[in-house]
Amino acid sequence: MQVMLTINGEAKRLSITPGDLLLDVLRRECYFGVKRGCETGECGACTVLVNGKPVNSCLMFAAQAEGTEILTIEGVAPDGNLDPLQTAFLDHGAVQCGYCTPGMILSAKALLAERPDPTDAEVREALAGNFCRCTGYLKPVEAVLAAAQAYRQAGSRGVSTKSGRSRGQARKKR
Amino acid sequence: MFDHIECFYRPGTLREALALLQKTGRRGAIVAGATDVVTRADRSPRYFIDVTHLDLDYVRKNGRGCTIGAATTMMALEKSSIIRGFAGGILAKAAATCGSIQNRNMATVGGNLANASPAADSAVVLLALDAHLVVANSRRKHRIPLAEFYVGPHKTVLKSELIVEIVIPALPGGRSGWSFQKLGRTETDISLVNAAVGLQADAHGRIKWSRIAMGAVGPMPVRARAAEKLLAGNALSEDLLAQAGEAVMNAVSPISDGRASAEYRREMSAVLARRALRECAAQAGIPIGN
Numbered sequence A: 001m002q003v004m005l006t007i008n009g010e011a012k013r014l015s016i017t018p019g020d021l022l023l024d025v026l027r028r029e030c031y032f033g034v035k036r037g038c039e040t041g042e043c044g045a046c047t048v049l050v051n052g053k054p055v056n057s058c059l060m061f062a063a064q065a066e067g068t069e070i071l072t073i074e075g076v077a078p079d080g081n082l083d084p085l086q087t088a089f090l091d092h093g094a095v096q097c098g099y100c101t102p103g104m105i106l107s108a109k110a111l112l113a114e115r116p117d118p119t120d121a122e123v124r125e126a127l128a129g130n131f132c133r134c135t136g137y138l139k140p141v142e143a144v145l146a147a148a149q150a151y152r153q154a155g156s157r158g159v160s161t162k163s164g165r166s167r168g169q170a171r172k173k174r
Numbered sequence B: 001m002f003d004h005i006e007c008f009y010r011p012g013t014l015r016e017a018l019a020l021l022q023k024t025g026r027r028g029a030i031v032a033g034a035t036d037v038v039t040r041a042d043r044s045p046r047y048f049i050d051v052t053h054l055d056l057d058y059v060r061k062n063g064r065g066c067t068i069g070a071a072t073t074m075m076a077l078e079k080s081s082i083i084r085g086f087a088g089g090i091l092a093k094a095a096a097t098c099g100s101i102q103n104r105n106m107a108t109v110g111g112n113l114a115n116a117s118p119a120a121d122s123a124v125v126l127l128a129l130d131a132h133l134v135v136a137n138s139r140r141k142h143r144i145p146l147a148e149f150y151v152g153p154h155k156t157v158l159k160s161e162l163i164v165e166i167v168i169p170a171l172p173g174g175r176s177g178w179s180f181q182k183l184g185r186t187e188t189d190i191s192l193v194n195a196a197v198g199l200q201a202d203a204h205g206r207i208k209w210s211r212i213a214m215g216a217v218g219p220m221p222v223r224a225r226a227a228e229k230l231l232a233g234n235a236l237s238e239d240l241l242a243q244a245g246e247a248v249m250n251a252v253s254p255i256s257d258g259r260a261s262a263e264y265r266r267e268m269s270a271v272l273a274r275r276a277l278r279e280c281a282a283q284a285g286i287p288i289g290n
């Protein structure tokens, strides 16, 4: 069967089998920033944003993504200019092996789009579904709080959960 | 993992979904948020029927009660101002513990009930709230009290049927208190024990009635009816709390598994019930004597 969806601002038509999981389809399409971890919804390494909301792609059927807009880490800085979240993760040493980082950044992006000035507790809740075996969480939390400040200082536009590529020409399907 | 699936249906109306359910029979399976369907990996279905496009995501106030569409997500429940303001917000509190944000963005209340895990957090709350399910097949729609919905772990009375909505009847007026308690290793863990409790005060500050539902301590969530009876009509005291805890322990039948022993679960069911009763009593203005 076929699904039509938008990935990182690009309209796509993909051939899938009815039982395909979104994680497998995205990796097959070379979005390797979508990591395969536990495959049971525990670790959050496979997090993507579906219509702006963090979701574990290992627990979603690709067929359910019909008509949705998906953001993977590849769509966060398509032109190579890092997002303030990415910069903050680097500056704060919040990345070690990096396996959890795409999921963490996407979860944080969804949080900041809704809450530009989150509390420490809100950041921890937003990252609760993203396991990190390296950093001990303190640095990612600091990085998200710093990125929130950087976004606010940069001003008006707010945090978008769309890809840099499609920003401003958001289209809605379905 | 699901390479044997022949078709993934995405019906746009309830009528279409029910026709598909009838047509596919035992080889068809309903999918909502898929968080249990994928992790349980049951290989028997050949067809999936997605119920998330049937306009079943809603929360409606219904006099002093409320009605919830089966495909409403846990995230929508925890954000709903109606649910947050209903019965002390215990359903919103329970929904907010159903795994990570990623999980709650997909997980639905209908899926939580139909999956029939003994630990389902919305189930124990809805049992305390005396909820009914509106269930449909291609021929008829009918109501089933949640208390009669489960027949065992991961088993319900549904036969090629779909939960359409959940109806919570009007709450009695007067001063009441409600509490949801969950024991897990982390805030969003699957419950080792959970409890939903309600209490109402009479004009003299005594307990008019109580409702005590316990989960993850038996094949399905249960009401501790003997404990409820024990409390009704009485002034609350430490002694009565202890007796109620004993009665709750007698009402449950936990098992030992990799996550906790039966003894621990039994012991903790009394602890959680007492904790919940104290919280309810404080809200309802019921003093606790010695």
Ligand SMILES: Cc1cc2nc3c(=O)[nH]c(=O)nc-3n(C[C@H](O)[C@H](O)[C@H](O)COP(=O)(O)OP(=O)(O)OC[C@H]3O[C@@H](n4cnc5c(N)ncnc54)[C@H](O)[C@@H]3O)c2cc1C
Residues within 6 Å of the ligand: A040, A041, A042, B029, B030, B031, B032, B033, B034, B035, B036, B037, B038, B039, B051, B070, B071, B097, B098, B099, B100, B103, B106, B107, B108, B109, B110, B111, B112, B113, B114, B115, B119, B120, B121, B122, B158, B161, B162, B163, B164, B188, B189, B190, B191
């Ligand atoms: C990491 C993780 C953590 C979790 N934590 C918790 C937790 O803390 N507490 C908790 O209670 N649960 C938890 N769960 C379990 C799960 O997320 C919930 O049970 C969820 O609500 C299931 O809903 P769903 O929409 O994903 O159901 P699905 O997986 O789509 O369906 C589950 C079952 O219900 C049936 N079904 C779905 N909708 C209907 C309907 N309308 N009518 C009839 N049948 C239907 C399906 O056929 C299937 O058998 C967790 C799951 C994971 C993976």
Ligand code: FES
Residues within 6 Å of the ligand: A035, A036, A037, A038, A039, A040, A041, A042, A043, A044, A045, A046, A047, A056, A057, A058, A059
């Ligand atoms: S791989 Fe999806 S949550 Fe771990």
Ligand code: FES
Residues within 6 Å of the ligand: A094, A095, A096, A097, A098, A099, A100, A101, A131, A132, A133, A134, A135
């Ligand atoms: S940096 Fe290695 S898992 Fe998080």
